[in-house]
Amino acid sequence: DSGVTQTPKHLITATGQRVTLRCSPRSGDLSVYWYQQSLDQGLQFLIHYYNGEERAKGNILERFSAQQFPDLHSELNLSSLELGDSALYFCASSPGRARGTGANVLTFGAGSRLTVL
Amino acid sequence: AQKITQTQPGMFVQEKEAVTLDCTYDTSDQSYGLFWYKQPSSGEMIFLIYQGSYDEQNATEGRYSLNFQKARKSANLVISASQLGDSAMYFCAMRVAFGNEKLTFGTGTRLTIIP
Numbered sequence: 001d002s003g004v005t006q007t008p009k010h011l012i013t014a015t016g017q018r019v020t021l022r023c024s025p026r027s028g029d030l031s032v033y034w035y036q037q038s039l040d041q042g043l044q045f046l047i048h049y050y051n052g053e054e055r056a057k058g059n060i061l062e063r064f065s066a067q068q069f070p071d072l073h074s075e076l077n078l079s080s081l082e083l084g085d086s087a088l089y090f091c092a093s094s095p096g097r098a099r100g101t102g103a104n105v106l107t108f109g110a111g112s113r114l115t116v117l
Numbered sequence: 118a119q120k121i122t123q124t125q126p127g128m129f130v131q132e133k134e135a136v137t138l139d140c141t142y143d144t145s146d147q148s149y150g151l152f153w154y155k156q157p158s159s160g161e162m163i164f165l166i167y168q169g170s171y172d173e174q175n176a177t178e179g180r181y182s183l184n185f186q187k188a189r190k191s192a193n194l195v196i197s198a199s200q201l202g203d204s205a206m207y208f209c210a211m212r213v214a215f216g217n218e219k220l221t222f223g224t225g226t227r228l229t230i231i232p
Contacts, residue, residue: 002163031218033219033220042223043208045219045220045221048218056218056219058219090162092162104212105152105164106164106220107164108161108162109161110159110161111160111161111162
């Protein structure tokens with residue numbers, strides 16, 4: 001158990017629907033990152049939050065949104081789902097912000113596997 | 118922009134042999150960090166080893182070592198005495214020190230250990 005909790009583990013839904021993926025970071029970690037892993041795109045960075053504030057956006061579609069709450073858990077909302085959104089969605093957490101060459105290792109959750117039919 | 122290249126889509130190695138997984142990177146930044154992660158068939162991403170660009174010695178963690186050649190921009194992962202449990206996908210990743218704090222991942226290498 002990495003200490004990063006993601007729910008649900010598996011989700012099957014239909015095109016056009018909306019889902020919410022939830023992430024609880026490791027105790028004490030302030031940063032939360034969301035990644036999408038698909039066969040054709042590999043591991044793609046979506047968004048990063050630090051202590052409740054959005055820090056960076058990657059290749060996140062406008063149909064997707066995220067937030068980090070005061071208790072530091074985060075949610076990724078995916079709407080108007082398409083077949084191509086089927087993927088493994090990872091949440092990762094780290095202690096803080098990267099400083100210099102400090103490791104600030106990302107600890108990943110087990111992922112939420114989304115299947116859009 | 119940063120880029121990670123892993124040129125070996127798949128590798129087969131006999132159990133107990135050493136294996137080297139290749140990783141080259143491209144960045145104009147002088148300060149950066151390099152990471153290796155393991156993804157078994159169960160799907161989770163497991164951190165293995167980290168190397169900072171200013172670290173003078175190659176990183177080691179148990180059976181894992183990172184062969185860091187800065188001039189060549191390579192950060193190969195070496196696994197000594199491979200075990201059946203080492204069969205997995207392996208990802209090399211990089212983060213630059215200043216700017217976007219994301220990790221940029223390579224496409225991965227699928228390692229299969231043969232008994």
